[in-house]
Amino acid sequence: xxxxxxxxxxxxxxxxxxxxxxxxxxxxxxxxxxxxxxxxxxxxxxxxxxxxxxxxxxxxxxxxxxxxxxxxxxxxxxxxxxxxxx
Numbered sequence: 001x002x003x004x005x006x007x008x009x010x011x012x013x014x015x016x017x018x019x020x021x022x023x024x025x026x027x028x029x030x031x032x033x034x035x036x037x038x039x040x041x042x043x044x045x046x047x048x049x050x051x052x053x054x055x056x057x058x059x060x061x062x063x064x065x066x067x068x069x070x071x072x073x074x075x076x077x078x079x080x081x082x083x084x085x086x
Contacts, residue, residue: 072078 069078
């Protein structure tokens with residue numbers, strides 16, 4: 001009887017709102033996931049991809065293939081299976 005008096009004194013509990021709960025839950029979390037993924041993609045683009053593109057462009061602007069091939073040959077590290085002698 002002691003338990004019933006505690007429930008009675010607190011009043012009638014409201015029913016939980018379950019209709020449409022799954023849709024609200026999914027919508028809220030889907031919006032959050034899409035937002036976070038967009039923020040992550042933009043951060044990756046400007047913090048990783050763009051600096052990498054700049055470094056590659058800078059490297060290849062001064063890169064000389066013939067000079068590098070000659071350097072590797074002089075070190076004995078380059079062995080071309082199809083030699084092309086002019």
